[in-house]
Amino acid sequence: MSTSIPESGTEPGTAIPPPECPAHAAFAQGAALTALYGPQAQHDPGAVYEKLRAEHGGIAPVELEGGVPAWLVLGYRENMEVARTPSRFTRDARIWRDWNEGRIAENDPLIQILGWRPDLLSYDGEEHRRLRAAVNECLTRFDRHGTRRHVQRYANQLIDGFVEDGRADLVTQFAMYLPMLVLSRLVGLSEEHGPKMVEAIVGMVSGGEEAYAHNQYIIGTLQALIEERRRVPAHDLASWFIAHSSGLNADEVLNHLRVVIVLGYETTTNLVSNTLRMVLTDPRFRASLTGGLMTLPDAVEQMLWDDPPLLVCPARFATHDMHFADKQIREGDLLLLGIAAGNTDPQIRPDLSAPMHGNRSHMTFSRGPHECSGQEIARAITDTGVDVLLNRLPDMHLTVPEDQLTWTTSTWSRHLDALPVTFTPRRRPGPQSAPAAPAAFPPVEPSAAKDALAVVAEADAQARMDIGRGLWASLIGLFRGSR
Numbered sequence: 035m036s037t038s039i040p041e042s043g044t045e046p047g048t049a050i051p052p053p054e055c056p057a058h059a060a061f062a063q064g065a066a067l068t069a070l071y072g073p074q075a076q077h078d079p080g081a082v083y084e085k086l087r088a089e090h091g092g093i094a095p096v097e098l099e100g101g102v103p104a105w106l107v108l109g110y111r112e113n114m115e116v117a118r119t120p121s122r123f124t125r126d127a128r129i130w131r132d133w134n135e136g137r138i139a140e141n142d143p144l145i146q147i148l149g150w151r152p153d154l155l156s157y158d159g160e161e162h163r164r165l166r167a168a169v170n171e172c173l174t175r176f177d178r179h180g181t182r183r184h185v186q187r188y189a190n191q192l193i194d195g196f197v198e199d200g201r202a203d204l205v206t207q208f209a210m211y212l213p214m215l216v217l218s219r220l221v222g223l224s225e226e227h228g229p230k231m232v233e234a235i236v237g238m239v240s241g242g243e244e245a246y247a248h249n250q251y252i253i254g255t256l257q258a259l260i261e262e263r264r265r266v267p268a269h270d271l272a273s274w275f276i277a278h279s280s281g282l283n284a285d286e287v288l289n290h291l292r293v294v295i296v297l298g299y300e301t302t303t304n305l306v307s308n309t310l311r312m313v314l315t316d317p318r319f320r321a322s323l324t325g326g327l328m329t330l331p332d333a334v335e336q337m338l339w340d341d342p343p344l345l346v347c348p349a350r351f352a353t354h355d356m357h358f359a360d361k362q363i364r365e366g367d368l369l370l371l372g373i374a375a376g377n378t379d380p381q382i383r384p385d386l387s388a389p390m391h392g393n394r395s396h397m398t399f400s401r402g403p404h405e406c407s408g409q410e411i412a413r414a415i416t417d418t419g420v421d422v423l424l425n426r427l428p429d430m431h432l433t434v435p436e437d438q439l440t441w442t443t444s445t446w447s448r449h450l451d452a453l454p455v456t457f458t459p460r461r462r463p464g465p466q467s468a469p470a471a472p473a474a475f476p477p478v479e480p481s482a483a484k485d486a487l488a489v490v491a492e493a494d495a496q497a498r499m500d501i502g503r504g505l506w507a508s509l510i511g512l513f514r515g516s517r
Contacts, residue, residue, distance in 0.1 A: 067097035083375040092359040104368040110379035118402035120158035123350035131366025153289040172274040188215040189422040200459035213302035222270030304343035330417040332391040342398040347371040
């Protein structure tokens with residue numbers, strides 16, 4: 035998946051390529067398309083959404099990197115209708131008109147996000163129900179309390195790494211690792227894979243030439259795991275996918291493990307970071323939390339409304355020509371769910387400062403048949419992990435003013451760059467301090483890993499040398515021990 039932002043000075047409202055380009059002429063009757071990338075969209079995506087809402091209403095013609103046209107759904111009700119009506123708006127990218135008519139290059143980075151794969155995200159109808167049943171049934175086999183014990187264990191391990199220092203960056207030392215450590219365990223990978231998978235996903239999401247190598251590392255690692263679990267089943271998702279009665283084939287097992295690892299990590303990391311920022315910076319929530327008037331799950335839900343992990347969710351494709359939200363949509367048009375825009379629609383939230391505690395009607399996990407199957411795991415990682423952190427370090431304080439916090443933003447999401455805090459240094463507890471996280475079968479290092487990853491070793495080595503481009507690249511260097 036690539037969400038890199040071009041270095042050009044494209045401002046929203048600028049059409050690149052120009053309106054006379056065939057791609058634009060075939061879309062939205064040649065209307066000028068607002069770019070969802072470039073400096074202004076990166077600096078304040080919310081302002082771009084509101085400008086589009088004022089100009090176009092519930093849905094607006096926009097442009098993705100490379101001049102790819104799309105519709106951005108802005109209204110809450112419009113988002114609900116698109117998400118809930120697969121007969122009109124399908125997830126199946128094989129009907130994407132711009133792809134079928136040759137306007138999208140085969141190596142376009144957007145294919146990593148929008149392209150068809152043999153997984154539940156790419157199907158509707160009976161095939162989607164088969165695949166979703168397998169994923170849902172396997173995810174629900176995890177004991178809720180057992181999952182939270184995993185979160186507690188890994189949160190304590192991460193905190194032990196900086197508790198004696200009296201200072202930490204809660205993004206790069208906590209939020210960026212906790213979700214992957216938990217997800218790796220649930221999928222079936224050993225703990226040692228957690229940091230390596232973080233590195234690979236960050237590299238893939240950052241885009242550029244190295245994204246392919248990182249994606250191949252993820253695939254190779256999961257293929258090795260699958261081979262191992264065919265020989266030695268265990269208490270994990272890989273084993274359950276393989277054995278499920280729906281008869282998942284090899285490609286389906288691999289792609290669904292990839293969905294859990296990549297999407298689960300990306301969204302949960304952002305949710306953990308955003309919740310920590312809220313707890314540390316918003317005096318209303320801080321007072322409520324310390325005074326016992328608000329629970330952490332309430333705080334998480336507020337974040338899911340105000341700062342969703344994904345700003346824009348790909349993708350739907352119109353199944354036929356139609357008139358929708360006062361616009362003429364053509365068969366095969368690409369539509370994007372505007373999660374952040376829908377959550378702030380003034381038709382449903384006229385006062386954005388009003389608390390939304392306990393209200394789960396936001397668009398953050400989508401709606402309809404493709405609503406996120408792993409949302410409860412994301413909530414468990416976030417509220418349990420933040421709770422452990424607050425209990426261990428109750429006197430944390432942000433070391434910079436809130437208005438100096440920065441984000442790296444793409445079309446699809448925005449990542450908090452850093453959350454530096456200070457606290458009273460404490461002694462690192464003994465090795466038995468962290469609660470154990472028992473499993474019926476402990477995860478093992480796949481014995482076939484070396485063979486399965488040999489094909490990507492050269493590409494991975496090249497990616498290790500290329501760490502000079504932007505924030506996410508510098509984080510890759512950080513994960514490898516260089517500062």
